[in-house]
Amino acid sequence: MDWVNAIIQGILLGGLYALFAAGLSLIFGVMRLVNIAHGDLIVLAAFLGLTVTTALGINPLLSIAIVAPVMGLIGYVLQRVVLNRTLGDDILPPLLVTFGLSVIIQNGLLELYSADPQKMSAGAIETASVALPGGLNLGILPLLMFVTAVLIIGALQWIFYRSAWGRAFRATSDNQDIAQLMGLNKSHVFGLAMALSLVVVAVAGIFLGVRTSFDPSAGPGRLIFGFEAVIIGGLGNLWGTLAGGIILGVSQNIGAQINPGWQLLAGHIAFLVILAVRPRGLFPRIDG
């Protein structure tokens, strides 16, 4: 039963990893930008959540209502003021600039919040659980996070393939010049894509901060999980990203079940095995 439990907990954890990955995948899909600061932005959202929660005395899960729009705005401004200037035929400038951004965010957070690990408490919901047959207990909070992750990925999928925004994202991703001829301002389209990405980051950051403790240097680790989930699932496929997150979460929990020290190692090994066997991921987007 311990094993079944480990797998179920791994699946639920996978939802969080999928949230780490979804924003990363969206940005890469729309503008071919690899955002090295993505993990640090997740941690930034967690700290923003902490500040809002302590200042207003509200449940951290409710702070999403404030942190998400703030992160979205940060995303739009960041894209228009900084990142749009780095985009071009050369892929190196955006890598370097987002790497620099990562360093700036980490040190800024260190300056403001110190290096102490922080945690947000969501109250009684953290310990609530439902009993499943066979003596298994399913935590309400992990379940809630997983369901939210699935809903968010479904919503992103809908936006990308069914809405006018998504049409603009796909058109701009296909051919920037011709998209401009259609009256789409690519700077604005990219700004909207980054805003959407950071709204997802906000939810991921708050969930992270409720689930585990975090500190200013926690970002790069989350970035790696996000990358791994994206690559396992296949670039450009959001449901694949969810599957990637789940595979990563399950592998980590199985590793931890064997030996607590093997949790991260097992996740990385699963990633490497999939990369070796299916270099394009499990569900690569069929290129038209």
Added chain:
Amino acid sequence: MGSKPVPEAVLEIDGLDSFYGDFQALFGVSMRVERGEVVAVIGANGAGKSTLMRSVTGLLTNRPEMVRFGTAQIGALRADQIAHMGIAMVPEGRQLFPSLSVEENLIIGGQAGRPGEWTLDAVYSLFPVLKERRHQASTSLSGGQQQMVAIGRALMSNPELLLFDEISLGLAPIIIKTIYEALPDVIGTGMSAVLVEQDITRAVDISDRVYCLQEGRVSLEGKSGEVSREEISKAYFGV
């Protein structure tokens, strides 16, 4: 036809010098398109035709006063701003959005939200085959059908000025004939048009006036019915 007493220019290009980095592609090109007029631009490969199209649509920026659209100076505007003002282009090689279905390609053509007679239904009645294939991926269509989508996509913005960049390139002659037969329906509605072509006969047949470019300069300009084949060959090849 420019038969009004004082012809009104829709597009006026004045001493346009265009550069790709340090490379100069156009040298002092001047050109005029009057309201309702169809102007053909001919020239060999590398004569600067595509550069001219990129300059008019804003994909290449120049000094503001070098390109005028009506009374507005648009030489330094971005392509999306110019699109909103009412210039659309059917680009060379069609360049449909592969991630979008046929219908989505048309819808995004109307993205600028300019009102007018061209709607999805109007495009479908011009090219009925597109309606049958509206939900297919644009890449699954034949070359000729893709060209219809590209033309429909440009029409959807209800432009005042429509640019056609090498629409016969890479298509079978029978398809080219079909496309050209549809053109009068397209530009007969008071729209002005610039038609870039390598096929001189077609260009001269369909246009009111013709410009020939050679090595980035205008080498010939005249009424399509009045310029002789000899003048055109001389301007085209520079012999």
